[in-house]
Amino acid sequence: MLRYAATRILFLALGLLVASALIFATLRILPGDVAQMIAGTEGTPAQVERIRSDLGLDRPVAAQYLEWIGGVLTGDLxxxxxxxxxxxxxxAAKAQVTIPLGALSLVIALAFALPLGVVSAVRHRTRTGTAIGVVSQLLAAVPVVWAGLMFVVLFAVLLGWLPAQGFPRAGWQDPVGAIRALxxxxxxxxxxxxAML
Structure with missing residues (x-):
């Protein structure tokens, strides 16, 4: 069992390393020059080269990757x-919204899926079980973005119950506003x- 776990951890680490190398290389290969974007349309070639040198973009991609991965392994992103x-x-700033949103979404998904899944299993091949199956298939087919737009129109625009403008600028300093926004x-x-669960 220990050998199996060690093998899985090794494959996970190798997979993460290969994925990070591919993403790093892809971002360097894509068209567009970060130094040119920072310098703007008014930037001279000398300014672009200075920015490129300051950012370390004039070094080989392999050297840039090794420096980056070394920083990641020591906790410096x-x-x-x-x-x-x-x-x-x-x-960290984005996680203050993303983690609570993910946790709350998971709680709602489980509160919705578990009881209906149990009822659907217990009442298999009855009208109730079939109805739950049909509704869950229909809801699972709905794109989240479209459902979100419909909910915004209904609950924020028409009924005015919830805010539509997103997370408040004050963040969690305004806990009621933050929760209402989530x-x-x-x-x-x-x-x-x-519905998918």
């Missing part, structure tokens, strides 16, 4: 080339994911 802000800081997207994701 680096800085954004465009904003010059810490990537870890930006991820309800609509969490219910949308939860219902569609719950």
């Amino acid at each position: 680096g800085t954004s080339m465009l904003t010059r802000a810490s990537v870890a800081g930006e991820l 309800i609509l997207p969490a219910v949308t994701i939860g219902i569609v994911e719950g």
Whole structure:
């Protein structure tokens, strides 16, 4: 059992390493020059070259990748080339919304899926079981983006019960506003994911 777990962990690490190398190389191969974007349309070739040198983009891709992966392994995710802000800081700021949204969506999906799944299994080949199966198949086929738009139109625009503008600028300093902002997207994701479950 221990050998199996070690093999799985090794394959996971190798998979992550290969995926990170492919993504890193793809981002370097794609058209568009980060240094040119930072310099803007008014930037001179000398300014673009200076920015490229400051960012380390003039070095070989393999050297850039090894430096980046070394930083990742030590907990340093680096800085954004465009904003010059810490990537870890930006991820932490986004996680303040994404993690609660994901958790709330999962709770709603499970609260929706488990009881209906049990009823559907217990009442297999009855009208109730068939109806639950049909409704769940229909809801699973609905794109989340479309369902979200319909919920915004209904609950935010027409009824005015929930906000439509997104997460408040004050963030979690306004907990009531933050929770109200998460309800609509969490219910949308939860219902569609719950139908799949």
